[in-house]
Amino acid sequence: xxIVLDAAGGDNAPEEPVAGAVxxxxxxxxxxxxxxxxxxxxxxxxxxxxxxxxxxxxDAPEVIEMDEHPAQAVRRKTRSSHVVGLRMVRDxxxxxxxxxxxxxxTMAAATLVLGRIRGIERPALAIQFxxxxxxxxLLDIGATTDCKPExxxxxxxxxxxxxxxxxxxxxxxxxxxxxxxxxxxxxxxVQEAHRLIEQTGLNFVGNAEPKDALLGCVCDVLVCDGFVGxxxxxxxxxxxxxxxxxxxxxxxxxxxxxxxAGLLPSALWAGLGGGAVRLGGALGLxxxxxxxxxxxxxxxxxVRRKADYRFYGGGPxxxxxxxxxxxxxxSDAAAIATAIAQAHxxxxxxxxxxxxxxxxxxxxxxxxx
Numbered sequence: 001x002x003i004v005l006d007a008a009g010g011d012n013a014p015e016e017p018v019a020g021a022v023x024x025x026x027x028x029x030x031x032x033x034x035x036x037x038x039x040x041x042x043x044x045x046x047x048x049x050x051x052x053x054x055x056x057x058x059d060a061p062e063v064i065e066m067d068e069h070p071a072q073a074v075r076r077k078t079r080s081s082h083v084v085g086l087r088m089v090r091d092x093x094x095x096x097x098x099x100x101x102x103x104x105x106t107m108a109a110a111t112l113v114l115g116r117i118r119g120i121e122r123p124a125l126a127i128q129f130x131x132x133x134x135x136x137x138l139l140d141i142g143a144t145t146d147c148k149p150e151x152x153x154x155x156x157x158x159x160x161x162x163x164x165x166x167x168x169x170x171x172x173x174x175x176x177x178x179x180x181x182x183x184x185x186x187x188x189x190v191q192e193a194h195r196l197i198e199q200t201g202l203n204f205v206g207n208a209e210p211k212d213a214l215l216g217c218v219c220d221v222l223v224c225d226g227f228v229g230x231x232x233x234x235x236x237x238x239x240x241x242x243x244x245x246x247x248x249x250x251x252x253x254x255x256x257x258x259x260x261a262g263l264l265p266s267a268l269w270a271g272l273g274g275g276a277v278r279l280g281g282a283l284g285l286x287x288x289x290x291x292x293x294x295x296x297x298x299x300x301x302x303v304r305r306k307a308d309y310r311f312y313g314g315g316p317x318x319x320x321x322x323x324x325x326x327x328x329x330x331s332d333a334a335a336i337a338t339a340i341a342q343a344h345x346x347x348x349x350x351x352x353x354x355x356x357x358x359x360x361x362x363x364x365x366x367x368x369x
Contacts (some may be wrong), residue, residue: 001028003343004085004094007036007044008063009101011330017100018044020336025053027337028344033094035060035081060084066329070104074112082109089322090114096323096343098314100331107143110317110324117356122147123319124155125226125326126162129233133217137163137172140226141233143317147225152176152193153200158318158355159221160202166316166342166351175208175219177228183207189225197223314339316346318355323347 005021007014014036021032022045031054034041038059045055060081064073074083082101086109088094099106103125111123126139139159144151156174163172176194178186183194185207197204205219210232212218224232314327314335323346327339346352 001030001096001344001347002033002094003030003096003098003340003347004033004035004058004088005336005340006081006085006097006099006101006106007034007041007057008060008081009099009106010327010336011100012332013101014041014044015047016332017336019048019333020331020340021055022048022050022053023333023337024340024344025050025055028341030054030344031056032340033058033085033088035085035088037061037063058084058088064102064105066102068102068105070102070108071112073102074105074109080105080109082106083113086110086113086322086324089324095347096325098325098327098336098339098343100314100327100329100336100339103142103326103329106324106326107317110320110322114320114322114324116319117321117352120154120158120319120355122151122154123317124151124158125315125317126159127233127315128167129222129236131214131217136213136217136219137167137221138229138232139221139223139318141229141315142226145225145227145230147189149189149192149196152189152223152225153196154319156193156197156202156204156221156223157200157358159223161354161358162316162318162346162351163221165349165354166346168349169220171203172220173205173218174202174221174223175205175213177213177222177224177232178207178209180209181207181212193223314342316342316351321352321356323352 005017007017007021010017018034018041021034025032034045034055034057038057041057045057060079062077062080064077064080064082077083082099082105085097089097090113107123107125116123122144124140125143126137127141128135129138137159139155160172160174163169174197176186176190176197178190183206184191186194194207208218208222213222314325317324317326323343325339325343327335331339
């Protein structure tokens, strides 16, 4: 298997993408192609231990900056890592593409270069989202903001199949994000989508409120339009940060600020990638109080793992003719390696081919994308 990594993408490029590629090549045993400005990528690669690993570099001298318009930049910068890497997937020279760079550019390039799967009206960007007991797949989170009911139906179908093949979830439960669990809840879009999805063979469990998806774990796939999905994840992130800040503020008012103020909030905050104090430093404080530490360390580590995007890699862009994984812009080597592993699993399990096969009967007679 051959996976192309955007070595120029992300806040920490090219060092962290290159380090993540080395780790993935060692763990997965597959070939990783690093696309980016060749001199910079090779310099970063020279600082890694790469003996025996299948790593190569393809020159992509143009870089799409974060402030550029995605579609315009993709059309103008044809030698960017996005375009070069996705062309390799399109032409059968690679099996998947992974990027922590400009997410809008990745979506635009994947749609323009790979094209949509026959029968798919609009692509959807999915992510694994942490809930109380397990993860669920949330889509769309921004690829398609203005939706029709038919789009949500296809999101449900693609999400269900990706959860089954890409994530290994048997008979995944699919729900629509709404303001109530009754079929009459939601706006017209949600109500009409509900009617369409319940007529399919999906394991459709109906509507789910945010609290039910997060705390009740009622679904494996949660479907919404891109505007709502993007607001959902940003609101959730803000609530977590607010809760941690409030805990820290309250701790500072009590008798134990010197012990706890930098302990629980900082440890959790570090797991979210947003704090200056890393988990190791916070856990170091626990060594002074062994009993408290023995009680808190395991829960802290579990919460850290759930909240840390690095453990989930990235999100697949579903609906295009190839595997394209979009990772977090702040991805470090661990996050990049996980995103590559996610791409590897999607290719190995035929998640994208499965979407095409699933929609083939519907697509008969539909114009090619």
